Amino acid sequence: MVTWPSRRGRPAGTGPEGGDRWGHAVVIGAGFTGLLAARVLADRFARVTLLERDRLAPGTTHRSGLPQGRHPHGLLARGAAVVEELFPGIRAELAGRGAPVFDFGAGFATRLPHGWAPRAAIGVEVQSFDLTALESALCDRVRAEPAIRIRDGFLVEAVELSTDRSRAVAVTGRDRDDPGHAPVRIDADLIVDAAGRASRLPGWLAAAGLPRPERHRVASPLVYSSRMYELPRDAAPGWLVSFEMTFPPLVHRGGAAVTVDRGHRLVSVIAPASQLPPPRAEAALREFAGTLDNPHFAHVMEHGRPVTPVYRCPVGGNQWIRYDRLRLFPDRLLVLGDAFCAFNPVYGQGLTVAALQAQRLGLLLRRAAGPAGVARRFQRRAAGIVRVPWLIATAADQGWSPTGPDPAVSCVRAFLGLVLRRAPGDPVLYARFALVQNMLTSPLGLLRPSLLWRLLRPRTPVAPDPGESGPG
Ligand SMILES: Cc1cc2nc3c(=O)[nH]c(=O)nc-3n(C[C@H](O)[C@H](O)[C@H](O)COP(=O)(O)OP(=O)(O)OC[C@H]3O[C@@H](n4cnc5c(N)ncnc54)[C@H](O)[C@@H]3O)c2cc1C
Numbered sequence: 001m002v003t004w005p006s007r008r009g010r011p012a013g014t015g016p017e018g019g020d021r022w023g024h025a026v027v028i029g030a031g032f033t034g035l036l037a038a039r040v041l042a043d044r045f046a047r048v049t050l051l052e053r054d055r056l057a058p059g060t061t062h063r064s065g066l067p068q069g070r071h072p073h074g075l076l077a078r079g080a081a082v083v084e085e086l087f088p089g090i091r092a093e094l095a096g097r098g099a100p101v102f103d104f105g106a107g108f109a110t111r112l113p114h115g116w117a118p119r120a121a122i123g124v125e126v127q128s129f130d131l132t133a134l135e136s137a138l139c140d141r142v143r144a145e146p147a148i149r150i151r152d153g154f155l156v157e158a159v160e161l162s163t164d165r166s167r168a169v170a171v172t173g174r175d176r177d178d179p180g181h182a183p184v185r186i187d188a189d190l191i192v193d194a195a196g197r198a199s200r201l202p203g204w205l206a207a208a209g210l211p212r213p214e215r216h217r218v219a220s221p222l223v224y225s226s227r228m229y230e231l232p233r234d235a236a237p238g239w240l241v242s243f244e245m246t247f248p249p250l251v252h253r254g255g256a257a258v259t260v261d262r263g264h265r266l267v268s269v270i271a272p273a274s275q276l277p278p279p280r281a282e283a284a285l286r287e288f289a290g291t292l293d294n295p296h297f298a299h300v301m302e303h304g305r306p307v308t309p310v311y312r313c314p315v316g317g318n319q320w321i322r323y324d325r326l327r328l329f330p331d332r333l334l335v336l337g338d339a340f341c342a343f344n345p346v347y348g349q350g351l352t353v354a355a356l357q358a359q360r361l362g363l364l365l366r367r368a369a370g371p372a373g374v375a376r377r378f379q380r381r382a383a384g385i386v387r388v389p390w391l392i393a394t395a396a397d398q399g400w401s402p403t404g405p406d407p408a409v410s411c412v413r414a415f416l417g418l419v420l421r422r423a424p425g426d427p428v429l430y431a432r433f434a435l436v437q438n439m440l441t442s443p444l445g446l447l448r449p450s451l452l453w454r455l456l457r458p459r460t461p462v463a464p465d466p467g468e469s470g471p472g
Contacts, residue, residue, distance in 0.1 A: 033337025098261025
């Protein structure tokens with residue numbers, strides 16, 4: 001028998017609670033979700049193989065399977081705490097490379113639909129970073145785990161089921177560097193699909209004669225148009241992240257600017273494709289940024305030196321593939337991250353939801369006696385994690401629908417609209433809303449009588465916009 005030492009040097013064959021290790025787990029996709037899933041699986045399985053179709057070069061290198069890596073990302077405080085729990089010291093490691101850690105209320109300049117959010121510390125620490133840098137730091141950690149093997153340049157082409165289709169038993173695929181591209185079969189005791197929006201699992205299930213899961217979709221026409229700038233010290237603004245929120249049908253266009261290290265800001269303007277100037281039309285893009293209510297994007301474009309081309313990326317809308325509702329679903333197969341549920345990213349929820357799912361998977365694995373049955377339990381729990389973020393994102397995005405929102409979400413939209421209208425003039429309300437935004441408290445917390453009174457009392461005057469460049 002091959003012996004695999006564990007991360008903390010436990011003898012192979014001994015689980016975290018003294019049980020036997022469970023053999024071999026396979027993860028499809030080495031994006032953010034796949035890396036976190038591999039980390040938790042390595043505490044339970046003797047071997048974990050992470051299969052990634054792209055080549056994963058060392059260092060912070062962009063790759064085709066991560067198109068969103070060119071665009072600003074924010075990790076909500078709850079998600080950041082989970083990542084830190086799974087990879088202790090990662091926040092300090094990124095901070096050492098320049099990614100700032102700061103108070104959400106003080107460091108974020110947020111333009112809400114009806115005015116600027118109050119700027120004051122609220123006691124919630126967040127960090128801004130470049131997604132590619134975060135993933136490469138996580139990948140280095142995962143690579144260093146003796147139980148985990150990353151097989152990159154490997155395209156998974158199918159999941160193989162047992163003859164009675166009751167469980168998944170293997171994946172098949174091809175090594176891209178193998179000149180003959182001979183198919184390779186990899187046996188597994190548990191298979192995790194973390195292939196993101198590119199996941200082909202619904203088709204593979206259908207090909208095996210199983211029902212296709214329902215696909216719930218709420219579209220968004222938004223496209224990000226992003227570029228990295230180097231900003232001279234004398235032009236450094238007084239914010240670390242700046243944001244202009246879209247809220248259809250009221251606000252159709254917005255933007256985000258993120259400090260990825262002391263010298264660099266990653267800036268994006270966000271709008272329906274039909275409204276965005278083409279990537280090469282730099283002057284038109286700057287002009288477009290100048291028409292937004294938040295002047296910070298135009299400021300960076302004007303004073304910064306571009307260090308990348310302009311990249312565009314459609315947000316892809318919200319999509320929840322209801323594996324959790326399938327009665328006939330093979331055991332030993334589970335799905336998480338964007339492959340399960342992907343959100344319109346302007347609400348900043350995708351990474352945090354994926355992190356919470358990985359954390360929950362780790363918990364289920366710790367409690368289970370073996371891999372059998374974990375998948376179904378996990379998929380139900382994952383649906384529970386998705387429910388509230390899905391409601392928030394889709395209630396907002398139903399504003400894009402030409403027929404208007406479903407009556408079922410109208411009251412959620414009306415409540416959200418009221419919070420957004422009142423937050424600019426009310427630091428207490430905004431601080432509570434920021435906790436909800438960061439998934440640190442439930443939205444139901446906003447229904448407390450003291451906050452309801454703040455929402456319903458006669459309107460206090462909103463502080464005027466603080467000048468040409470917004471709250472600096
Ligand atoms: C423009 C934009 C901005 C965003 N901003 C935010 C934000 O601010 N905050 C936030 O939380 N989220 C944001 N998101 C969402 C966030 O990027 C995703 O939720 C997250 O990256 C999903 O990670 P994942 O690992 O599930 O999927 P992915 O990142 O898509 O990773 C899947 C991996 O699987 C690999 N793969 C796919 N198919 C196969 C196969 N057959 N065989 C082998 N490998 C395969 C791919 O190459 C890829 O590496 C944003 C998204 C976009 C597009």
